[in-house]
Amino acid sequence: MSSIGKTTTLLSGLAIGLAISAVPVSGASAADFYKGKRISVVVGSSPGGGFDTYARLVAKHMGDHLPGNPKFIVRNMPGAGSIISANYVYNVAPQDGTVLGAPQRGAPFEQILGNKGPKFDPIKFQWIGSLNNEAGIVKTWHSSPVKTMEDAFKTSVIMGSSGPNDSEVYPALMNNTIGTKFKIISGYPSSTAIDLAIERGEVSGESHSFSSAIQGHPDWKQKYNFLVQLSLKKHPKIPNVPMIFDYLDAKHVVPGVTVEEAKTYWRLMLTQKVMGRPYVMGPGVPAKRVKLVRTAFNAMVKDTSFLASAKKQNRDIVVVTGEEIQDMIKTVAAAPRHIINKLKGFIRYKGKKVKVTIKLAKHTGKVTKTKRGGRRIYIMYKGKEVKAKVSGSRTKVTLNGKKAKRKAIKPGMTCTFTYLKAGTEAQSVACK
Structure with missing residues (x-):
């Protein structure tokens, strides 16, 4: 079911106030621009994963809601947790409204954390909206000895990773704030590849979105153990799976980190879950064209044909507006630098990292x-x-x-x- 989500209540821990500004209706010249055009949706991950699936839904339906009904094509540009694709959209792509970025949600935060690689200012990006307010999940295969979160404090478990994204930063943050024993094998191109590795016994689990965890797995309740939810709000389909905040207490927080510090780090990181499947345009795209695309996006998510396609793909649609995303990013970027610097260290895996050779x-x-x-x-x-x-x-x-x-x-x-x-x-x- 689609809803334009107001996220103030979810983000109260960060004191995020939404200020959605009104933009004048675009003129005929902006509307005429898209007639006969082709719009590229640049996906910052490999084909087959959640971001790719959502982007293909956009490519199939969004042209119906833009004046001129332009065609949409999907281009996959994976690498470095979507930093490569985000750099492209910001610096290289035409700034005329014919390129729509679909980065992984963590990409803008890499720049805020001061990491090397991003060559963009996420505040200057023009955010179109997000198709979901995602709940993160940590899962293990049904035969794994680690079946609950309490097991993860006692027994090490090998997790697959596709880069500095949900699959790596959240297991690292759990290890470094509450003392879990997750180990990471990196080098997988997508969550699809990690799922296959889990079935083959190469790794035991993964941290990613709940929507991706159940896509194509109608028997997910039998296949996986769901250890913990990584989100600001519990997902209604898994009410009995504990929240990460259930473990941010004196019993679990590691020495050197206070409970309040741990909660602050997790609230900051889980903000990106709210903008779970984001879309963006470059900083130089004319404002009238951005307004047209935002309007088309918000119309698309109410379209019964679009919603039917999403349901068929087992994909939740909970819309977050571009203006809301813009405000979230500004709020996180304004966090005290000493907090950001500590967080930067906590989301880095400190164990021995092994890179897998993919079996084809x-x-x-x-x-x-x-x-x-x-x-x-x-x-x-x-x-x-x-x-x-x-x-x-x-x-x-x-x-x-x-x-x-x-x-x-x-x-x-x-x-x-x-x-x-x-x-x-x-x-x-x-x-x-």
Whole structure:
């Protein structure tokens, strides 16, 4: 169910006051601009994960609500917890309103923390809105000896990480503030890859969003142990899973950190959960075009067709406006520097970090059909039809050893898919 969420009550610990300013209605020239245009949605993570899924919902539906009905295309630009894509949107992308950034929610906070890599000012970004106020979750596989949060204080557990994002910073913050024993293996390209690693037994768990944890897993209650919720408000679907604030007490907080300090660090970090799936435009985009895009975004989230698509993907829609996000970021950026400096140390994993070598599957068989100009290719493999998603820019496609377009692949050819698993985007498709 969609709602334009007012987040004042959730953020009272940070004393965030919302001041949504009225912007004049854009003129005809701004509206005419989008006719015949193509808008790129630049996603700061790999295909298949939660951010990518939400971005593709936007790309499918948002053009219906912009004057001129422009086409939207998705471009994945993963790396460094979305810092690469955020730098691109801020510094390189055209500042004309034809590029919409979809960074991971932690990216703007990396700059506020003073970390190397960000080449942008998150306050000067023009935030369009967020599709969800996310609840974070820490999960382990059903057979893991760590089945509850109390177990995590006694027994070490290996968690998969895809970079300096939820999968890494929250286990680190728990270790450093309340003494949990999470270990981290990094190098996974997405939450999809981590899920596969959990099923293979390479790692035992992950920290990410609840919506991502249950996507594609109707049996999630049987598959996973949910240890703790990382959010400012309890999620209604998991009322019996404890909140992180239940452990910010004298019993659990580590020596050298007071209970109030621990609560402050967690409130600051969980602010980004409120802007759970954010969208942004560069600082130079004309204000009238930003206003048009914000208006289209807010209309899209009320569209029954959009909501049906989100429901089909098992994705919650709880809208946070661009103006609200703008205020949140300003508030966090205004936090005392000594608090920010301490927090910066607490979200860094201090154990030995191991980087994984990703294991890719190879499936070979005859092509049974293709869809959408080769964007989906199906083969028969061991008596079953399996599918690969084929990107026009990231998937290497060859035909008889020579580079080819995906649309050149036809039924009857024999192809080898190299990918994480059936149904995911292929790294390569080699056909003959």
